[in-house]
Amino acid sequence: MCSLLRGEEMCLAQLFLQSGSAYDCISELGELGLVEFRDLNPSVTTFQRKHVNEIKKCEEMERILGYLLREVKKADISLPERDVNPVAPLPKHIMSIMEQLQRLEVELGEVTRNKDKLQRNLLELTEYTHMLRITRTFVQRSVEREPLQAQYEEFPFLEKDTMLEYSSMQRLGAKLGFISGLIQRTKIQAFERMLWRVCKGYTILSYAEVEEYLEDPDTGEPSKRVVFLISYWGDQIGQKVKKICDCYHCHLYPYPSSNEERNDVVEGLRTRIQDLHTVLHRTEDYLKQVLMKASESVYTWVIQVKKMKAIYYILNLCSLDVTNKCLIAEVWCPVDDIPTLQRALEEGSRKSGSTVPSFVNRIPTNDAPPTLIRTNKFTSGFQNIVDAYGVGNYREVNPAPFTIITFPFLFAVMFGDLGHGAIMALFALWMVLYENNRKLKNTRNEIWNTFFEGRYIILMMGLFSIYTGLIYNDCFSKSLNIFGSGWSVKAMFTEGVWKIADIRGNRFLTLDPNVTGVFTGPYPLGIDPIWNLASNRLTFLNSYKMKMSVILGIIHMSFGVILSTYNHLHFKKKYNLYLVFLPELLFLLCLFGYLAFMIIYKWLVFTAKDSRLAPSILIHFINMFLMQGDGMQPLYPGQTGLQVFLVVIAVLSVPVLLLGKPVYLYWLHNGSNRIGMYRFDFGDEFLHQAIHTIEYCLGCVSNTASYLRLWALSLAHAQLSEVLWAMVMRVGLRMDTTLGVLFLVPVFCLFAVLTVSILLVMEGLSAFLHALRLHWVEFQNKFYSGTGVKLCPFSFSLLPSSFEHDGLL
Amino acid sequence: MAEMGFVIAMSVMTLFWGIIGGVVPWFIPKGPNRGVIVTMLVLTAVCCYLFWLIAILAQLNPLFGPSLSTDVIWYLNYHWA
Numbered sequence: 001m002c003s004l005l006r007g008e009e010m011c012l013a014q015l016f017l018q019s020g021s022a023y024d025c026i027s028e029l030g031e032l033g034l035v036e037f038r039d040l041n042p043s044v045t046t047f048q049r050k051h052v053n054e055i056k057k058c059e060e061m062e063r064i065l066g067y068l069l070r071e072v073k074k075a076d077i078s079l080p081e082r083d084v085n086p087v088a089p090l091p092k093h094i095m096s097i098m099e100q101l102q103r104l105e106v107e108l109g110e111v112t113r114n115k116d117k118l119q120r121n122l123l124e125l126t127e128y129t130h131m132l133r134i135t136r137t138f139v140q141r142s143v144e145r146e147p148l149q150a151q152y153e154e155f156p157f158l159e160k161d162t163m164l165e166y167s168s169m170q171r172l173g174a175k176l177g178f179i180s181g182l183i184q185r186t187k188i189q190a191f192e193r194m195l196w197r198v199c200k201g202y203t204i205l206s207y208a209e210v211e212e213y214l215e216d217p218d219t220g221e222p223s224k225r226v227v228f229l230i231s232y233w234g235d236q237i238g239q240k241v242k243k244i245c246d247c248y249h250c251h252l253y254p255y256p257s258s259n260e261e262r263n264d265v266v267e268g269l270r271t272r273i274q275d276l277h278t279v280l281h282r283t284e285d286y287l288k289q290v291l292m293k294a295s296e297s298v299y300t301w302v303i304q305v306k307k308m309k310a311i312y313y314i315l316n317l318c319s320l321d322v323t324n325k326c327l328i329a330e331v332w333c334p335v336d337d338i339p340t341l342q343r344a345l346e347e348g349s350r351k352s353g354s355t356v357p358s359f360v361n362r363i364p365t366n367d368a369p370p371t372l373i374r375t376n377k378f379t380s381g382f383q384n385i386v387d388a389y390g391v392g393n394y395r396e397v398n399p400a401p402f403t404i405i406t407f408p409f410l411f412a413v414m415f416g417d418l419g420h421g422a423i424m425a426l427f428a429l430w431m432v433l434y435e436n437n438r439k440l441k442n443t444r445n446e447i448w449n450t451f452f453e454g455r456y457i458i459l460m461m462g463l464f465s466i467y468t469g470l471i472y473n474d475c476f477s478k479s480l481n482i483f484g485s486g487w488s489v490k491a492m493f494t495e496g497v498w499k500i501a502d503i504r505g506n507r508f509l510t511l512d513p514n515v516t517g518v519f520t521g522p523y524p525l526g527i528d529p530i531w532n533l534a535s536n537r538l539t540f541l542n543s544y545k546m547k548m549s550v551i552l553g554i555i556h557m558s559f560g561v562i563l564s565t566y567n568h569l570h571f572k573k574k575y576n577l578y579l580v581f582l583p584e585l586l587f588l589l590c591l592f593g594y595l596a597f598m599i600i601y602k603w604l605v606f607t608a609k610d611s612r613l614a615p616s617i618l619i620h621f622i623n624m625f626l627m628q629g630d631g632m633q634p635l636y637p638g639q640t641g642l643q644v645f646l647v648v649i650a651v652l653s654v655p656v657l658l659l660g661k662p663v664y665l666y667w668l669h670n671g672s673n674r675i676g677m678y679r680f681d682f683g684d685e686f687l688h689q690a691i692h693t694i695e696y697c698l699g700c701v702s703n704t705a706s707y708l709r710l711w712a713l714s715l716a717h718a719q720l721s722e723v724l725w726a727m728v729m730r731v732g733l734r735m736d737t738t739l740g741v742l743f744l745v746p747v748f749c750l751f752a753v754l755t756v757s758i759l760l761v762m763e764g765l766s767a768f769l770h771a772l773r774l775h776w777v778e779f780q781n782k783f784y785s786g787t788g789v790k791l792c793p794f795s796f797s798l799l800p801s802s803f804e805h806d807g808l809l
Numbered sequence: 810m811a812e813m814g815f816v817i818a819m820s821v822m823t824l825f826w827g828i829i830g831g832v833v834p835w836f837i838p839k840g841p842n843r844g845v846i847v848t849m850l851v852l853t854a855v856c857c858y859l860f861w862l863i864a865i866l867a868q869l870n871p872l873f874g875p876s877l878s879t880d881v882i883w884y885l886n887y888h889w890a
Contacts, residue, residue: 004845379845401845405852413860467857471864486868487875489885503879511874522868524818525861533885534875544867551863603866611872 003374004383004401006570007392008334010369010791015345017318017327017358025348025358026311026794027088032344033795035331036370040319049316057094058309062802064101065302069803071108072295075288079295086300088307088796097301104294111287118283122276123215127182127225128253129269130210132262134227135180135255138206177238178231179245181252185209185224191248195230198240203232229255302803307796314794332369332791338362368394370791377435379404381457389776390786397566399775399784406556406779407771408457412464413552414713414767417721418475420759421465428459461768471526472714476755477721479532483523487530491517508535513608538715545711547599553707553778554592557700560782561585567783579660583653584696584782590650592704594643595621601635658693662686695781703778709770717763724754815869822861830854 013035017025029035041049072079089097183191188207195203206229213222228250232241245252256262318329333341338360345358371392375383383400385407392398415421432455434440440452451458473479492498495515502509513519523529527544531537561584568576598617606614615635623632624643634640662685732740732747780786792798831854834847877885 376842401848402852404845405849405856409856409860468860471861485889489877489882489889493886498882503882506879508876508878509882510876513871513874518874519871521812521814522818522865524814524865526864528868530875530877530885533881534877536873536876540871540873540875544864547867548860548863552859555859600866603869605870606872607870608872614872 003372004379005398007395007398008336008372008374010332010372010394011335011338011362012365012367012369013331013333013338013341014361014363015329015331015341015358016321016361017329017345018349018354018356019325019327021349021352021354021358022315022318022327023091023311024352025345026314027307028344028348028351029341030307030310030314030794030796031087032340033793033797034337034341034344035333036791036793037314037317038330038332039317040328040330041317051312051315054091054094054312055309055316057098058305058312061098061101061301061305062309064105065298065305066803067105068101068108068294068298069302071112072291072298075291077288077291077295079299084300084303086304088311089304094308097304101301104290107290108287108294111283111290115280115283115287118276118280122273122280124251125269125273125276127214127251129266129273130214130225131180131182131227131253132256132266132269134208134210135229136262137208138229176231176233177235178229178255179238179241179252180227180229180255181245181250182210182214182225182227183245183248183250185226187248188226188228191228191244191250194244194248195241198244199232199237202234202237203230203241205230302801306799306801310794310796310799330363333360334372368788370394370789371396372791373398373400375400378456381454382407384453385457385772385775387790389780390784391788391790393785393788395570396785396788397563397570397783399563399780402559402563403775404460407775408460408464410552410556410710410774411461411767411771412468413548413710414770415461415465415717415763416468416472416474416714417477417717417759418466418469418480420476420721420755421462421467421469423462423756423760424764425459425462425466428455428462431455432459461764472718473523473527473529473532474718474721477718477725479527479529481529483525485530486519486521486523486528487511488518488520491515510536514611519608541718542711542715545714546708547603549707549710550592550704551596551599552710553704554588554596556707556774556779557703557782558585558588558593560779561588564783575664576661579664580657583657583660586653587650587657587697588700590646590653592700594624594646595704598635605635654693654697657696658690659686662689699781706778707774709774713763713767713770717759717767720759720763724751724759728754815865818865822858826854826858826861830858 015025046052192205192207195205207226209224209226214225215221216223230241232238242252256265314329315327318327320326321328331341341360345360349357371394373383373392379400382404383398386392386398386400386403412421431440431452435452435455443449469475470480489511492509492511492515495517497512497515498509511518527541531540534540561581564584565577565581568574568581595617598620602614602617613633615633620632620635624647627644627647662682665685666682728747728751732744732751734740735743830851834850837843837846837850
């Protein structure tokens with residue numbers, strides 16, 4: 001408990017590591033995760049450190065491992081899920097791992113390159129086949145018809161006037177050439193236009209689309225391609241056409257001059273494609289085999305390389321001593337763990353077979369040590385929310401053990417609903433019971449991880465909400481009547497105050513507690529259920545909740561002020577008790593403690609009989625400050641005198657708070673001639689105390705009002721809940737039986753969805769945030785400074801892996 | 810009669826939370842978590858008792874009564890004691 005309340009006692013220690021066994025000792029320390037190493041060579045750059053070559057080798061191995069993991073992921077091989085924790089390999093094993101990795105890299109690279117080449121080849125052959133198939137239809141059409149004029153109709157985009165006749169060209173003796181190939185569909189229009197402009201009718205273009213999608217070899221994406229056939233006259237035209245084809249990235253294939261040749265080529269292609277398919281399959285199988293073999297040990301290698309790199313990094317932080325045979329390291333270590341540290345060093349020395357043992361030596365220091373607070377899986381959530389505001393100073397009181405209860409409690413005051421609390425508690429209970437389920441623990445979803453980490457917090461919040469829901473008597477906006485209401489309607493009739501005619505005449509009637517028998521006593525557990533049926537419900541509830549918020553706030557803040565005494569006593573500053581704590585407490589209690597007293601007094605003393613004379617607490621409170629109040633009825637005899645006394649004490653405590661500590665310290669340091677361990681600066685000290693006084697006094701007023709958010713949020717939650725019931729569920733319940741049963745099912749679904757999303761998630765997050773704010777600001781600024789540093793122990797399990805970050809592992 | 814109900818409720822709750830906050834902590838076995846568990850029990854008892862106490866004190870002497878619609882009055886007249 002001492003640890004959670006205050007933090008561990010830390011010390012600075014020097015480790016003397018023999019050069020031979022340094023690596024093993026640090027490996028042992030890394031497995032334990034006890035200590036934080038300090039950098040003894042801060043002026044040295046990264047590239048000048050001693051072990052920079054080894055770190056470079058480790059990074060090279062990590063590069064190869066990253067490549068391996070990417071290939072494994074691309075081939076969709078799943079890594080074996082194992083909880084392996086191999087120890088860091090010795091320096092002499094580095095070379096063997098490095099060799100294995102390099103061999104794997106080379107092999108994988110070769111196989112992948114071969115596969116790519118084969119695939120490219122296959123693609124070309126497929127395109128050639130398509131081209132041959134489709135151009136067959138072009139030529140067939142033209143051969144079937146009779147030549148001459150009719151031919152021109154087959155080529156749709158030609159204009160007759162500028163086109164020379166086929167027959168006339170033949171007479172001229174120009175050679176007819178063909179160029180065929182494939183082009184992307186998106187480019188065909190531009191291609192055609194370009195051809196027309198350049199060659200002006202000396203070419204004929206015909207094209208047709210390929211039905212299937214072909215893979216683009218460069219990008220790997222399927223795209224639509226178009227087979228085209230260009231027939232041209234003349235060599236120069238041929239050159240121009242070829243240049244245009246290059247420009248548009250067409251894949252050109254030789255056009256067969258006769259049908260027989262075409263058939264031969266098609267046959268040949270078919271066999272070649274089949275062969276290629278077989279070879280490609282074999283290559284892919286081989287690749288998969290290699291990757292599977294690699295995947296078995298890649299996980300081990302990743303961890304080993306990570307540990308090795310970490311050890312060399314730590315070795316870089318150490319310094320050599322004068323004899324150059326021994327490494328010195330400075331660590332922050334908890335005092336209780338020094339024996340464990342010594343044992344770890346002995347173990348490391350033993351493993352490396354060194355004759356001279358390494359040892360640890362504690363040294364005194366003036367630096368502020370980092371804070372270490374040991375938590376278990378339950379308390380770590382609450383410690384995290386305290387640390388999110390600020391890590392505590394060394395050995396300062398830690399608000400976390402109190403936050404375990406007060407945070408869920410204040411949340412529940414704002415959330416207070418039995419039904420919603422029960423749902424929240426069940427959800428958290430499910431998460432807690434299945435917390436060892438691997439799938440739940442290791443998802444990458446950030447939002448789910450946040451909820452899962454806080455499962456104990458949510459469980460406490462749910463349980464407290466059930467209790468406050470019971471007291472507020474609010475369960476999905478309906479009240480429970482367990483003990484029988486304290487208000488009796490019958491009595492109004494039997495006493496003759498109401499008659500039957502009154503009911504017919506009026507819409508609303510108010511019960512009068514002055515009439516005998518109407519009010520039989522307060523409901524024993526919470527708010528009376530009759531208020532749920534009343535139209536002036538909020539008048540009563542608002543007054544109750546506001547006063548409750550103020551009382552809870554004052555108690556919470558007083559608790560915070562009292563906690564500061566722990567700090568004063570621990571840091572041996574007893575004068576703080578009289579000069580800081582006492583004035584603070586008096587200021588708070590004389591003013592706001594008295595307000596709480598007045599609230600409770602009014603509740604106890606003023607009955608329905610005096611309801612006309614019941615005073616307003618607020619007016620009395622304001623009058624107290626103005627020192628007036630002669631015109632008003634006193635709450636109790638001697639009220640004016642007491643109030644004046646309290647105000648005087650509160651006002652007097654302000655200058656004591658402002659001046660007491662600086663003046664006392666000044667007197668202390670002037671009385672003795674020694675300066676002490678630090679220079680005492682009166683101006684500095686006075687400024688600090690002045691700021692603290694102003695913050696505290698103004699803060700008291702504003703923080704008390706800030707606690708009214710407890711009322712505001714619980715009102716909002718209750719109203720939302722009621723609206724959801726009245727507008728959604730009641731509509732479904734009011735329909736008559738035949739249609740109503742069917743209608744009720746979707747209505748209930750809507751009700752459930754809205755309840756979970758609006759009331760549980762949105763209101764839950766809102767109440768969580770406000771409860772957090774109340775803790776961080778109103779409670780913690782009474783005693784907590786939160787400017788410390790957390791201990792970051794050197795531990796292999798805490799080191800992040802860059803592969804996990806990239807989603808490869 | 811009314812007083813009786815109030816006294817019973819008061820003593821039952823005080824006793825219940827008093828046992829949780831004052832008696833059970835002595836029976837928690839010694840271990841590393843003893844301090845945290847004792848703190849939790851005491852704080853729970855204090856918070857819950859205080860919350861219940863404020864609720865019952867606020868209703869002890871009501872200065873005004875609930876204002877009900879006539880339908881509700883008709884129903885309550887016959888169904889509630």
